Amino acid sequence: MPSARETELLEAAYRYALTHGLADLSLRPLAAAIGSSTRVLLYLFGSKDGLVRALLARARADELALLADIGTGPGVVARLWEWLSAPAHRPLLTLWLEAYARSLVEPDGPWAGFARATVEDWLEVLASGQPADVRDTPAGLASRTRDLALLRGALLDLLATGDGERVTAALG
Amino acid sequence: MPSARETELLEAAYRYALTHGLADLSLRPLAAAIGSSTRVLLYLFGSKDGLVRALLARARADELALLADIGTGPGVVARLWEWLSAPAHRPLLTLWLEAYARSLVEPDGPWAGFARATVEDWLEVLASGQPADVRDTPAGLASRTRDLALLRGALLDLLATGDGERVTAALG
DNA sequence: CTCCAACTGACACGAGTGTTTCAGTGGCAT
DNA sequence: ATGCCACTGAAACACTCGTGTCAGTTGGAG
Numbered sequence: 001m002p003s004a005r006e007t008e009l010l011e012a013a014y015r016y017a018l019t020h021g022l023a024d025l026s027l028r029p030l031a032a033a034i035g036s037s038t039r040v041l042l043y044l045f046g047s048k049d050g051l052v053r054a055l056l057a058r059a060r061a062d063e064l065a066l067l068a069d070i071g072t073g074p075g076v077v078a079r080l081w082e083w084l085s086a087p088a089h090r091p092l093l094t095l096w097l098e099a100y101a102r103s104l105v106e107p108d109g110p111w112a113g114f115a116r117a118t119v120e121d122w123l124e125v126l127a128s129g130q131p132a133d134v135r136d137t138p139a140g141l142a143s144r145t146r147d148l149a150l151l152r153g154a155l156l157d158l159l160a161t162g163d164g165e166r167v168t169a170a171l172g
Numbered sequence: 173m174p175s176a177r178e179t180e181l182l183e184a185a186y187r188y189a190l191t192h193g194l195a196d197l198s199l200r201p202l203a204a205a206i207g208s209s210t211r212v213l214l215y216l217f218g219s220k221d222g223l224v225r226a227l228l229a230r231a232r233a234d235e236l237a238l239l240a241d242i243g244t245g246p247g248v249v250a251r252l253w254e255w256l257s258a259p260a261h262r263p264l265l266t267l268w269l270e271a272y273a274r275s276l277v278e279p280d281g282p283w284a285g286f287a288r289a290t291v292e293d294w295l296e297v298l299a300s301g302q303p304a305d306v307r308d309t310p311a312g313l314a315s316r317t318r319d320l321a322l323l324r325g326a327l328l329d330l331l332a333t334g335d336g337e338r339v340t341a342a343l344g
Numbered sequence: 345c346t347c348c349a350a351c352t353g354a355c356a357c358g359a360g361t362g363t364t365t366c367a368g369t370g371g372c373a374t
Numbered sequence: 375a376t377g378c379c380a381c382t383g384a385a386a387c388a389c390t391c392g393t394g395t396c397a398g399t400t401g402g403a404g
Contacts, residue, residue, distance in 0.1 A: 005381075021277035023195055027362065038362080040382060048362060094276050101273040104266050104331050105193035115332035138341070145342035149325030156324050157317065159276050160287035169310070170317035177351075199392065210392080212352060220392060 006044045009036055013051065014058045018091040022052065022098055052110040059095055063118065067125045076129030077147050081171055084155050085164055094159060122148050178216045181208055185223065186230045190263040194224065194270055224282040231267055235290065239297045248301030249319050253343055256327050257336055266331060294320050 002010070012034035017025060027038040027048060045051040070079050083089065100118065103111035126144035127135050134140040150171065158167045174182070184206035189197060199210040199220060217223040242251050255261065268290070275286035298316035299307050306312040322343065330339045 003380075023274065023277060026360080028360080037382070037384095039364095039384085042363065043381070094273075097273045098277055100328070100332070101266075101269045102195065105195060105270055115328075119329055119332050141338060142341045142344065145326075145329065145338055146322070149329055149339070149342060150318070150321055151325065152328050153321030153323065153325030154317075156272070156287075156328070157291055157321055160272070160291050166313060166317055167321070169314045170321060172314065175350075198390075200390080209353070211354090214393070215351070 003044070009034065009041070009044060010054055010058060012036075013041075014055055017055050018095055022055065022095060023102070025052070027051075049110045056099055056110060056114060059092065059099065060114075060117070060121075062092060063096065064121065067121060070125065072125070072128035074129060076126060077151065077171075080125075080151055081154065081168070084151065085158060085168060090159065093155060097156070097159065119148070122151075175216070181206065181213065181216060182226055182230060184208075185213075186227055189227050190267055194227065194267060195274070197224070199223075221282045228271055228282060228286060231264065231271065232286075232289070234264060235268070236293065239293060242297065244297070244300035246301060248298060249323065249343075252297075252323055253326065253340070256323060257330060257340060262331065265327060269328070269331065291320070294323075 013030060016030055016033050020030075027041055031037050031041055041051060042048075045054055066083060070076060070083065084093065096118070099111060100115045103114035103116075123144055126147050127140070130140050130144060134143070154167050154171055158164060161167075185202060188202055188205050199213055203209050203213055213223060214220075217226055238255060242248060242255065256265065271283060272287045272290065275283035275288075295316055298319050299312070302312050302316060306315070326339050326343055330336060333339075
């Protein structure tokens with residue numbers, strides 16, 4: 001039950017976080033950039049941790065919306081990679097990786113469980129792309145774990161080098 | 173030409189960073205933990221950025237030592253995964269991922285180029301594991317890029333879930 | 345002994361941090 | 375009009391941050 005003002009500011013803060021990162025996010029610069037004040041941010045989100053939690057949830061919502069859009073059935077992996085490698089999605093994916101790494105280093109705080117949650121989200125989608133008779137076998141689990149690793153490893157490479165050609169060729 | 177005291181303190185700081193992460197590393201707590209002072213750290217490393225650079229170089233040295241130990245020739249991928257999945261190496265790999273993510277968000281500063289550098293380091297090692305007549309073909313490049321993605325994606329999964337059994341099975 | 349260089353301790357400076365306190369706004373239902 | 379309620383502005387608090395200043399204290403070479 002977030003107020004209208006809250007979702008509006010969250011959206012603005014999200015855009016800010018996409019370009020500036022979450023690691024050294026600071027209330028005063030953020031507030032100044034989105035035309036608000038620390039007072040209001042604290043009032044609406046309770047604390048900085050609350051804000052970060054909301055931003056993480058917002059990013060995860062983007063991710064889940066994607067997974068819903070990608071749909072199920074065969075060819076899921078190729079469609080996922082198409083989305084992951086789109087230049088327009090790089091800020092989101094960089095943010096995603098940042099949150100992922102952070103949640104490993106600091107298991108407490110607002111980041112808690114982020115990495116684990118996304119592994120499960122994606123594995124579920126990949127499972128839906130498998131034939132029903134394979135899905136529940138150990139081989140099925142291994143297969144989708146492998147697909148997930150391939151996609152994410154390729155993403156790491158792409159984010160670092162920007163060499164979409166080489167990485168995409170490697171997935172063929 | 174680092175002094176004896178410098179390498180001694182760097183080693184202590186490195187051990188500290190392995191358990192506490194690099195993201196919110198702070199001079200005073202670090203100095204207190206390793207029995208030194210901010211004054212000395214600044215004197216020896218010039219600035220905090222200098223310290224972080226030294227720590228990153230130290231971590232990279234660990235990584236390069238591994239790659240040298242792994243050697244070349246067939247079976248490189250399997251040997252690499254054995255090393256990556258060893259529980260004892262988890263702190264180092266978490267630190268590695270943290271630096272990787274950070275260098276993507278903040279291309280300036282001490283992190284600059286870290287992600288790109290490790291991609292190249294690893295690709296080189298994987299290339300050495302390929303037959304000579306494949307190494308220089310586009311197919312060879314695609315193949316080792318794929319192996320690298322597989323290893324790193326699997327590492328991401330393992331660090332988040334700790335489920336070595338499932339992930340190792342996926343690499344089979 | 346003298347001298348120099350490596351190293352260290354105590355302290356303060358200015359900037360930036362998240363958060364709190366207090367005092368308001370404006371609009372809307374009663 | 376009155377009372378409530380979502381929201382906001384200004385200022386301060388109690389830190390922590392990296393860094394600079396100034397004064398030592400070692401230990402070995404000449």
